[in-house]
Amino acid sequence: AQSVTQLDSHVSVSEGTPVLLRCNYSSSYSPSLFWYVQHPNKGLQLLLKYTSAATLVKGINGFEAEFKKSETSFHLTKPSAHMSDAAEYFCVVNMFSGGYNKLIFGAGTRLAVHP
Amino acid sequence: NAGVTQTPKFQVLKTGQSMTLQCAQDMNHNSMYWYRQDPGMGLRLIYYSASEGTTDKGEVPNGYNVSRLNKREFSLRLESAAPSQTSVYFCASSEGRETQPQHFGDGTRLSIL
Numbered sequence: 001a002q003s004v005t006q007l008d009s010h011v012s013v014s015e016g017t018p019v020l021l022r023c024n025y026s027s028s029y030s031p032s033l034f035w036y037v038q039h040p041n042k043g044l045q046l047l048l049k050y051t052s053a054a055t056l057v058k059g060i061n062g063f064e065a066e067f068k069k070s071e072t073s074f075h076l077t078k079p080s081a082h083m084s085d086a087a088e089y090f091c092v093v094n095m096f097s098g099g100y101n102k103l104i105f106g107a108g109t110r111l112a113v114h115p
Numbered sequence: 116n117a118g119v120t121q122t123p124k125f126q127v128l129k130t131g132q133s134m135t136l137q138c139a140q141d142m143n144h145n146s147m148y149w150y151r152q153d154p155g156m157g158l159r160l161i162y163y164s165a166s167e168g169t170t171d172k173g174e175v176p177n178g179y180n181v182s183r184l185n186k187r188e189f190s191l192r193l194e195s196a197a198p199s200q201t202s203v204y205f206c207a208s209s210e211g212r213e214t215q216p217q218h219f220g221d222g223t224r225l226s227i228l
Contacts, residue, residue: 009155034216043119043205043219044158090157102173103217105157 002027002095006106014114019063019078021109023091026072033074034092034103035065044090050074061085086113117141119220121206127226128196136191136223138206146209147189148173148217149181151202158205164189165211196227 007022025031032051036044048059055067065076074091091106122137140147145166150158150173160173164183178200180192189208193200203224207217 004157036219041221043221044207045219046216049216102160102163103158105159107155107157 002031002093002104004091004093004104004106006089006091006109008109009107010110010112012112012114013081015083016080019076019081019085019111021076021089021091021111023074023076023106024072025074025091025093027093030069032094033065033067034094035059035063035074035076036090036092037087038090038108039087047076047089081111081113083113083115086111119206119208119218121204121220121223123223124221125224127228128193129228130197132196132227134193134196134225136193136204136206136225137188138190138220139188140206140208140218141187142208142210142218143186144208144218145186145211147183148207148209149179149189149191150205150207151175151200152205152222153202161191161204198227201225201227 003026005024034049035047037047038044047063048057050057050067058064063078088108088110090108093104095102095104119140148163149161152158159175161179162173162181164170167186170181182190203222205222206220209217
């Protein structure tokens with residue numbers, strides 16, 4: 001069965017410092033993985049996706065994630081946090097069920113960015 | 116360039132009342148989805164429609180019904196609302212049932228007293 005574990009429910013960084021949001025997944029086959037961001041009172045926006053091509057995936061707003069099969073991890077990073085990065089981030093794995101792609105969401109990590 | 120539009124944005128109901136949440140997409144997508152978001156649990160799939168004319172249960176379908184009115188619209192109905200259905204509801208769409216990513220609306224915040 002597929003599952004996603006986000007290791008930190010809250011992360012707090014100072015503006016200009018690096019961001020690391022951790023995600024581990026469980027999948028019985030080679031998965032497709034995603035990171036979504038949700039700003040307050042908004043829907044989810046796709047940051048980036050991994051679909052078995054390059055293991056280092058670059059997304060929008062300077063974010064990137066590295067797929068590490070040996071560690072079953074897909075951590076999200078950004079070299080320098082900006083105040084506008086404050087939001088909730090979801091790591092997501094797809095699941096095949098009945099010939100259809102369903103998304104399995106992690107519980108989310110809330111990122112706070114301080115001046 | 117609206118994408119996925121949900122109405123209403125907020126709603127308060129009393130236990131036992133009924134309500135329909137509306138969703139429309141303008142991207143000519145075939146597949147549409149309804150999720151609920153609860154604190155600490157991410158999003159869970161309620162129902163989905165792989166294509167016009169078809170609907171299927173997701174992870175948490177009990178207490179809900181859906182209608183795929185046409186290719187653009189996918190509604191979610193609560194026939195007899197319960198406090199456990201207090202949540203934020205998101206509609207999403209994708210080009211096809213095997214296609215990623217999904218595009219999300221801004222959500223409907225529903226409180227049931």
